[in-house]
Amino acid sequence: MRPLVLQLKHKLSYRLDMSFLSDFNKLKSLTKLKDKKIIYGSQEIMLKELFNISGSNMKNIIIKKASSLMDNIGKNIEDLSIKVYGNVGYAFGAHMINGELTLYGNTLDYTASGLKGGNIMIFGSVGKYFCGKPNASNEGIKDGLVYVKGNVGDNSIQRMRRGVVIIEGNVGDYACDEMISGTVIIKGIVGKCFGKNIKRGTLFVKDKKLTKNYVKSNNAKYNFIDFYLKTLFKIIGKKIIKNNSLIRFYGNKDVNNMSEVFLIKN
Amino acid sequence: MNIKLESGNIFDPQNNIFNKKMDLYIADGKIISKKNIKGKINKIINCSNKIVMPGAIDMHTHIGGGKVNIARLMLEDFHIENNKNFDSSSIIAPSTIKTGLKYIEMGYTTCFEPALLPVNARQAHSEMADIPFIDKGGYALLGNDDFFLDLLRKKASQSMINDYVAFILNATQSIGIKVVNPGGINAFKFNQRALNVDEKSKYYNITPRDIISKLTQSIYDLGIAHPLHVHCSNLGIPGNYLSTIETIKAANSLPIHLTHIQFHSYGNNGDKAFSSASVEISNFLNKIPNLTCDVGQIMFGQTVTMSGDSMSQYRNHNHAHPKKWMCMDIECDAGCGIVPFKYKDKSFVNALQWVIGLEIFLLAEDPWKIFLTTDHPNGAPFTSYPHLIKLLMDRSFRNDILKQLPKSIRDHSILHTLKREYSLNEIAIMTRAAPARILGLQNKGNFSEGSDADITIYDKNNKDIENMFAHPIMVLKDGKVVVENGKVKNYLWGKTQTIKPEYDASIEKVLNKFFDRYHTMKLDNYIITESEMSNLIGSEIVTNKCKYERKQ
Amino acid sequence: MASRIKTNAEKYIVCPFCSLHCDDILSKSDGKKYSISSEASKVSEANKTCLKKIESFNINAKSILTPxxxxxxxxxxxxxxxxxxxxxxxxxxxxxxxxxxxxxxxxxxxxxxxxxxxxxxxxSKFLYQNIGIVQRTGYMATSLTETKNRGDVIIVFGNNILCKTPRLIEKVLIPSNSLCTNAKNKKIIFIGEFPDKLLKNLSKKYNISYIKTKIDYIPDLLNLLSDIGSIKIPNISKALVTKIKPIISKSKYLVATWSASDFINSKNPDKIIQAISQFILDRNKISRAACMPISGxxxxxxxxxxxxxxxxxxxxxxxxxxxxxxxxxxxxxxxxxxxxxxxxxxxxxxxxxxxxxxxxxxxxxxxxxxxxxxxxxxxxxxxxxxxxIDYEGIMFRTDNVVSVALKKIRAINxxxxxxxxxxxx
The missing domain is CATH 3.40.50 (Rossmann fold)
Structure with missing residues (x-):
């Protein structure tokens, strides 16, 4: 079965809430999908009026020529694979439960906020409040893997509980605030106030200033980390850290910081 | 318009009619006898094989006011999970539109907001005015406001207190007076974390007993139908049944209504220091003539607790689920606390709470003295009433659920030994006639000539009692068909039920001085007039009569 | 529009133009033009700015009266x-x-x-900062009359809050009468960047303290005041902190107030409000304290x-x-x-x-x-x-619990x- 391809017929004039994608598994047939009612502006229209639709695999979706007016792509999805070409709007992959999201473009704020599982690969940059708390809740991402090729805005990765976040670019201010646990890899430079009130978690960083409040550990071999990273690279299809280039630091227990930092040497 | 409801099985406990096949006539929104009908019958509704009851009355449900709105705001993530329908909000903190829809679909036609803060009354009435279909009303909160406590401290005369109570009922357009944790909310503002019935508050030097006895006396003197509506001291604390009993005694044999008694019937026996005191409480309920209570049954699942009792809510905030909560001190008037909560059937404490509520229902001998509530949404949302009715009417259904609860529950309760099953007659009493009587609503909860034609029609052939009560096939409000075949047909707006006892205007002078000195608003602005009710707030009022002329 | 206006009679109006919705201001109206009589309402500097604002809504040459x-x-x-x-x-x-x-x-x-x-x-963007605290963690709140009658120490955060609600101090924070505290002994602590002139004027009349700091340092400062952590904050002397600490620890009913729009230049305004709320929560473990955000x-x-x-x-x-x-x-x-x-x-x-x-x-x-x-x-x-002004209505005050009934003082159809x-x- 060929993947389902959605391509906009015209340039969008109004913001478009794309959270209807999460309903696709419930639809019984392709005709039902094409006739699905969606809200665009003040109008209720059928999906086929806005998009050219081809292909038939409703679990494997490709969105071509996306627009930054498309919000909530991948919100609440379960067992869907969505590939998006072009820039997208707010809340990309927010509240995602399971599935695969791939984006060849940039996103706006609230990307992957409230993530519960699944993989998100972004080959571009993202806005503020990335991997953060959803608006009306105090819980950060609970699981899942997120990879970002580009840069990340301010106030990202707040109250993260589980999961893996990999950022190849730079990160804005106030990142990893109140982190509870999970793994974060940042290869770029990090802004102000990083990791305030962090509790636990494993951080791989290149920015040396982050190790300032940490204690250097002795020079033991980290066999498990090697294995862990290898598995991770397999998932994202790319080797981003050299295995034998890590120096381990651990947090200061006096301030209840039980996280650990691996400094990546050049 | 004249309507005939033909050969239904009528339940009208007020007039001693139980399951009697007969016709019912409606003219201009009121019940009428056949002989008084003028003109021809415009519409005949066939009610054979149907159960016909007066519209149900919920006498304790938090449907409007500041705290409800905070809960709606706080639980936005629960609304979003539900936003597929018109009534997008979550049932644990429903929007006004959803509240009306769900009540009328269940055949409830009159509801009362029990915690109407006088200073917040304008908001509460505005919210309730936006609830479609149902008639509503509120009980004004007293007993924690600084003005009243100051009166008590200064040993003001009973007649002055009566004036104040009567003024509050008039100014807030309420139908009753409620006291929440008497003196406790006020004491919490002075950093007291608990207050027993005979404990003096630090600042005012007054005990909860003083407050209860003054207020019950006042309501008796004024001839207000609804007894003092009391949320006792020490809510939720193991062993609190003793303070509940002391509260009953504080009323000095005058009428008193204890609300959500389930939360106040806890013993502290057994290995977990938490046990059921339903037997002790029921003994009092069955023995004392002027005592009534509603239960406040809990159901398992997510809900939100909201109460004026900021002292208790602050004490319980660590149990919040999800982990967020709010408490507020309000305008030298009272307070409020909102704590989302999930009752878990695996938890010993929650399971025992469920058991205690049912035990109280089943041990109460007189259905005229006990009312069916879940203290919406504190115990469970009001939509669980049909389920609760089935629990009361079907012993095997009840026992099946009991078996799924932690085993240790059996050692701590007598529920499995209680064989009683409620009859349809008794359900009709406790959800219709009894609440109407205790609230003094002469035109509600019965089919006497001239009463409001609020009528619920159930399918007699429905074997599942829960389903039958959840989906009446027809509901009439003021003689108009609003629900037909289980679906809402047209929107209409109910009225606000009030009572207006007389008072000596000199109390306003005293209050004026107090307001100008200590409040941040003027007394004029605090009072809600009848014209404001209809023009700005948007609800017509109905003034109910006092039982007798003022005594003092 | 049915109710008639008695001309030139003095009448209390309920001011709709700020979230305090004061109802102790006297107005005089000939049915079209109204004036706010300044003798009758106890005039203070703050009061005068309010009177001017209300009168500025009078019809003038530039008013558009036809569609x-x-x-x-x-x-x-x-x-x-x-x-x-x-x-x-x-x-x-x-x-x-x-x-x-x-x-x-x-x-x-x-x-x-x-x-x-x-x-x-x-x-909305300011509104959501205050709503955010309700929706994420909740908080301990209080209302204007409570603050007036019970608050003994009040911390005011921000920079511009007093311009938006000019009468906040005289009506609520340090009123002439207070039921359960001694109005004369009330203390205000300003934290943030307030105009020096304003504070100078206030200090002549009231017992105030001031910690001048950039808005973004508020969370760290509150940690210092409650002995959590020991981060150094630029331009804040240890002596000042030691002076303020006992004022807070002796308070019986501490009130923290802020206006979310004051934090607009911060990169992380949510964090500031959360820190204030947490500070109040910690305080409640020993004594009473509450937040009173000003908005609306x-x-x-x-x-x-x-x-x-x-x-x-x-x-x-x-x-x-x-x-x-x-x-x-x-x-x-x-x-x-x-x-x-x-x-x-x-x-x-x-x-x-x-x-x-x-x-x-x-x-x-x-x-x-x-x-x-x-x-x-x-x-x-x-x-x-x-x-x-032109019709009766209902509006909510900043503390969300009190709503006021607005009156009609003018009839211009x-x-x-x-x-x-x-x-x-």
Whole structure:
């Protein structure tokens, strides 16, 4: 079965809430999908009026020529694979439960906020409040893997509980605030106030200033980390850290910081 | 318009009619006898094989006011999970539109907001005015406001207190007076974390007993139908049944209504220091003539607790689920606390709470003295009433659920030994006639000539009692068909039920001085007039009569 | 509009123009022009700015009393007809609320239901900072009268809060009468960047302390004050902190107050409010303390309260073919209007003194009071009365629990916003 391809017929004039994608598994047939009612502006229209639709695999979706007016792509999805070409709007992959999201473009704020599982690969940059708390809740991402090729805005990765976040670019201010646990890899430079009130978690960083409040550990071999990273690279299809280039630091227990930092040497 | 409801099985406990096949006539929104009908019958509704009851009355449900709105705001993530329908909000903190829809679909036609803060009354009435279909009303909160406590401290005369109570009922357009944790909310503002019935508050030097006895006396003197509506001291604390009993005694044999008694019937026996005191409480309920209570049954699942009792809510905030909560001190008037909560059937404490509520229902001998509530949404949302009715009417259904609860529950309760099953007659009493009587609503909860034609029609052939009560096939409000075949047909707006006892205007002078000195608003602005009710707030009022002329 | 105005009688008005909604101001009106009598209302400096503001809504030469279509005078029925035509053609419309009473919000929702348009309040971004604390963690709150009668130590955070609610200090923070505290002994601690002149004036009359610091350092400063951590904050002396600490630790009822819009220049305003809230929570373990955020200068609280009880959501909602949808990002009026992602903007402004930004590239319908100011002419302007001046209404005060009944003091025959919206629905 060929993947389902959605391509906009015209340039969008109004913001478009794309959270209807999460309903696709419930639809019984392709005709039902094409006739699905969606809200665009003040109008209720059928999906086929806005998009050219081809292909038939409703679990494997490709969105071509996306627009930054498309919000909530991948919100609440379960067992869907969505590939998006072009820039997208707010809340990309927010509240995602399971599935695969791939984006060849940039996103706006609230990307992957409230993530519960699944993989998100972004080959571009993202806005503020990335991997953060959803608006009306105090819980950060609970699981899942997120990879970002580009840069990340301010106030990202707040109250993260589980999961893996990999950022190849730079990160804005106030990142990893109140982190509870999970793994974060940042290869770029990090802004102000990083990791305030962090509790636990494993951080791989290149920015040396982050190790300032940490204690250097002795020079033991980290066999498990090697294995862990290898598995991770397999998932994202790319080797981003050299295995034998890590120096381990651990947090200061006096301030209840039980996280650990691996400094990546050049 | 004249309507005939033909050969239904009528339940009208007020007039001693139980399951009697007969016709019912409606003219201009009121019940009428056949002989008084003028003109021809415009519409005949066939009610054979149907159960016909007066519209149900919920006498304790938090449907409007500041705290409800905070809960709606706080639980936005629960609304979003539900936003597929018109009534997008979550049932644990429903929007006004959803509240009306769900009540009328269940055949409830009159509801009362029990915690109407006088200073917040304008908001509460505005919210309730936006609830479609149902008639509503509120009980004004007293007993924690600084003005009243100051009166008590200064040993003001009973007649002055009566004036104040009567003024509050008039100014807030309420139908009753409620006291929440008497003196406790006020004491919490002075950093007291608990207050027993005979404990003096630090600042005012007054005990909860003083407050209860003054207020019950006042309501008796004024001839207000609804007894003092009391949320006792020490809510939720193991062993609190003793303070509940002391509260009953504080009323000095005058009428008193204890609300959500389930939360106040806890013993502290057994290995977990938490046990059921339903037997002790029921003994009092069955023995004392002027005592009534509603239960406040809990159901398992997510809900939100909201109460004026900021002292208790602050004490319980660590149990919040999800982990967020709010408490507020309000305008030298009272307070409020909102704590989302999930009752878990695996938890010993929650399971025992469920058991205690049912035990109280089943041990109460007189259905005229006990009312069916879940203290919406504190115990469970009001939509669980049909389920609760089935629990009361079907012993095997009840026992099946009991078996799924932690085993240790059996050692701590007598529920499995209680064989009683409620009859349809008794359900009709406790959800219709009894609440109407205790609230003094002469035109509600019965089919006497001239009463409001609020009528619920159930399918007699429905074997599942829960389903039958959840989906009446027809509901009439003021003689108009609003629900037909289980679906809402047209929107209409109910009225606000009030009572207006007389008072000596000199109390306003005293209050004026107090307001100008200590409040941040003027007394004029605090009072809600009848014209404001209809023009700005948007609800017509109905003034109910006092039982007798003022005594003092 | 039925009730008649007694001319030249003194009457208390309920001020609709700030979230304190004071009702102790006397007005005199000849039916058209009103004045605020300054002898009768105890005049203070703060009071005078309020009087000026209220009087500025009097009809003047620039007031627009007849509807206009493309800046040309028109009668009401043709303005309504033209508006209906615009609305008929719209494929996306947004209502921007610049301040209105409860009846207006109710009608606004009804209107939105009819045209499937979205609703946002101009101050939503500040509103959401205070709502954020309710929705994420909750907090301990208090109201104005409680603060007046019980608060013994008050911490004021921010920089501009006293300009928005000029009478906050004399009415609430340090009033002349207080029921349970000694009004003379009340202490105020200012934290933030306040104008030096203002504090100098205040210090002549009241017992105040001041910690001057950048807004972003507030969380660290609060940690210092409660002995958590020992981060150094630029320009803050140890001596000052040691001086302030006992004031706080001796307090019996501590009140923290702020205005979310003061934190707008911070990169992380949520964090500041969260830190204040946490500080208050910790304080409650030993003594009593509560927060009292100030907001609602343009009817924000009225709008959020009313919409919340009607729909479950405070702002940024849309009625979309059968259900209310809420999305804080999608229905943000600023972005939508700036990027022209809509056809029609309906501005509703019954009490805003501000110059309202209008995007000329969109169709603009403006339902506003006669003294409205805008950056460019809207397509249609329909003048309406001001709640509390021209008609009776209900509005909510900053503390969300008290709502006031606004009065009518002038009769200049303008329709209410509700009447116009209902007519268009």
């Amino acid at each position: 206009t279509i493309k800046n040309k005078k028109a009668n009401l029925s043709s303005a309504l007809k033209y508006t209906r035509q615009i609305l008929k053609k719209q494929k996306d419309a947004i209502i921007v609320n610049h301040g209105i009473d409860v009846s207006g919000v109710r009608s606004m929702l009804n209107f939105a239901l009819n045209y499937n348009c979205s609703i946002d309040h101009i101050n 200068s343009l009817g924000d609280t009225t709008s959020s309260q009313t919409l919340t009880w009607l729909t479950g959501f405070p702002s940024r909602i849309k009625y979309a073919h059968g259900s209310f949808v809420h999305d804080r990002n999608i229905y943000n009026n600023e972005i939508i209007i700036d990027k022209k992602n809509t056809d029609v903007v309906i501005h509703i402004s019954s009490l805003s003194p501000n110059k309202i930004k209008i995007n000329e590239n969109l169709k603009n319908i403006f339902i506003g009071h006669p003294n409205s100011k805008f950056t460019s002419q809207p397509d249609v302007f329909i003048p309406v009365g001001i709640p509390g 303008l329709p209410t916003t509700k009447e116009i919206l209902d007519e268009l629905t």
